[in-house]
Amino acid sequence: MKGAEGPGASPGPPATGRRRAVRPAAVRLALMALPLAFFAVFFAYPVVSIVGRGLRTADGWQLGEVTQVLGRPGILHVLWFTLWQALASTGLTLLIALPGAYVFARFSFPGKQVLRAAVTVPFVLPTVVAGTAFLALLGRGGLLDQLWGVRLDTTVWAILLAHVFFNYAVVVRTVGGLWAQLDPRQEEAARVLGASRLAAWRRVTLPALAPAVAAAALMVFLFTFTSFGVIQILGGPGFSTLEVEIYRQTAELLQLPTAAILTLVQLVAVGAVLGVHAWTVRRRESALRLVDPSTTARRPRGAGQWALLGGVLASVALLLFLPLGVLVERSLDTPGGHGFAYYRALTSVDASGTFLVAPLEAVWNSVRYAVVAAAIALVVGGLAAAALTRRAGRFARGFDALLMLPLGVSAVTVGFGFLITLDKPPLDLRSSWILVPLAQALVGVPFVVRTMLPVLRAVDGRLREAAAVLGASPLRVFREVDLALVRRALLVAAGFAFAVSLGEFGATVFIARPGNPTLPVAVARLLSRPGDLTYGEAMALSTVLMIVCALSLLLLERIRTDRSGEF
Template structure:
């Protein structure tokens, strides 16, 4: 009996030693428990314990219609996105061309832009006084703006395709690169043409990658907030915009909580489906070779690139142009007045104050999210715990508006009475940023040669010394990318901040939204100028992150 216990003891000790790194995940666990699990249980409590919650949601056809429209627009957005993402994936996976890495990075810029900037950019492009209508009305015989899709479902769909097509194309291209090109070559030898090979061989093999991209785009569009709020108008509200409306305007928190609960069910289902599809996608160690260009494929590739670059550049260029465009021609007035509160009201601080607030919140977010996310990455990878990694990623399954609602419901009483504190904004931003930090650092940790740790251990170095002397220098690039992503995430966060930010501490996205809601060309001009500044900051941080990745991996553009 004693001997059996003694025989088991080494294995138990070894197992405990393997699990010891999970202590590094504790700070992330505490953050999630206090500021994700606790607010979510508050939403559940509001939904089930008060009148007008789940019951009203089922009985009132108004909310059923909102739920149906949310599902419909997300599904159609995903389908339209795939129509452009598949040709992009074909270019990225099968062909080589000059500046490929740079063009790929440019096409990814819309995905990292804050959704409110995307909405303002499309307003500047296709609005009644936007660039497109301005150019068209200069044609003789056209006196009225011919493009009238603002505040329609088409504006929503177009904006969703704009900021999702590149990430969907990357996902599909990754799967495409892993396909065995010999199968296509065999089909060609049997007489199958390019179209037949694509539809009968390539497309079925890409099924999991296509569905993974579609499910991810569906998730993003299902929880889309800024685009729907600004481009769709009240007649095209989704669950996300309805949660905002019920919380801040109608003060019906039970209804808002029930809507948030329904949204959580769908988003977590989409996350589970996406994860399983990615796991089911076969991985090949050998990437397929690029296909030589011929005249037809070169013409087709040039047309696809031109269309995608136009879709990417037109809204952003229109935003910049309109921010300098005044009633009497081009002017710097909107930028020079960023330090003026033209409203003179407490709810409207000078735009430059919003810029300062955003920078302060972003720096604080990096200071919180970077160490917590890095420790969680090290702990989960060292302990080989997929459960710990999955738990840290949970905030990605909760929309920012739902997170803000949870804070409104629960953060107004001890021990977490933080509703009046600007620190609540930093906490919300950090919750959203930590998963990105963990993913970035985890990916780099897994790519390190484990023999480095073994060699350090053989030379007598303990775990801490091994990390700081051997691994930390190799992780600097990944940690730098994570810091940049955290900063950009905080700068662009809109949904949660709109619900919880104090009126005297607005961020740039919140200030843009407030100025857009006021009449007058000067208010609109200042919103355009702030949107341009925010676009420049987030775009620059993305390119910095891309540069850090290239330096780390030795890639070239």
């Protein structure tokens, strides 16, 4: 942190200036108004409506249904599987990614920056692509099947490994980011005081790191608990999570009451997890003294450290890059030898009637939707982050948690909710293309908030004062100081929102119209059709999607601010 008070500083008032102290409540409310309205209309209203519709009949509320539904063996199995696969995925991810976090934090080696960006690619990849990549690696006719006749797509391992693939970056970024900023001298101080290397790590570093590890674990748990695209593609009949079951009950069985109850169950579970997460984040923000990460990394020394580095690089290659490589290879592996036949096929409307338009049009649709969604997310999330920067106790914390909720609420429910609520005046958006970006923006907002918040909070209040004393009016101060400082973070947030919107699947699959599918929807639709051609086309389209995502991420990494957000 910059701006530590010097020893001679008078303990003056906090950095908030007088002008902001006059009417902070009004300013905060004005900033919150749009985000609150957005969430009320496009999140709370659809979700509450669909849950209400499921639980209420002409005879009134059917709350007896809850115990009845939750008592069904099939549903119990889904609940149990959802929970244990999430726990197992989280454990496995931590096991594999924590050494990676250490290596990225404390070692310097050539190509580290590029590699750091590359391991983040899977995280912003659409879940559908991740699923497809693992299918190409572990599934029928996949690489392992060809080499050794091993197929894992019917086992839970495919799901777990895909979840590791997906969430590796969460751990490396949250834990590694903090680890790199921990002052190594703290550990050295413990060593000088007589602690062994292990004891020093256990007593000094681990306690400092623990909240970050807990936060990362909770994020991974959250993502895997609500996993949809991965399981939809890799799960098979035996493995269904809540989210997949909600989709099945809603779209296939038209059992709205069951879907509503499952949505509620998921909401409660996610709410609890978010509560714990918010608590650990607050603890983490409190006490640590951080240093410049570039000063803490050094070249590995000794056989042990080189082995650790090698192991981490190997696991990254095997778990992260191999699936992507196989995906690309499969997309080129046509019956007539390697070539671009599948890509060419994407440009024409196929005879099977899977699409009304050429699949490649989905690229244009996706990009268009994602740009609009990112813009919406940026405005809503930016205002929300600005409101949250003016810290205001419990109310603001509640607002913060509300903003994170779309990450955990069933996207399927949101999508279906859109369909049944936004179809009458004054909000008849049924036939409007804006419906898709609106749903995607909901998922983008949490990322924008998480990226912007640390940067906005880090703007030293006295910089604003310095500008004011030099003659800048309040509006000018905002433009010259705040906006100038967060411009880069704003770009990063925009990129994240774009990538996340591009990959959104759960809600979009409901509301994208057949004539205008997005990339993930098109991939899923291709995969649902049997045949080598559609399989190859799915691989090709996934590759296109991956390249679009990776390009936007690499672009981001170039302009990334030092003070990265939590993702």
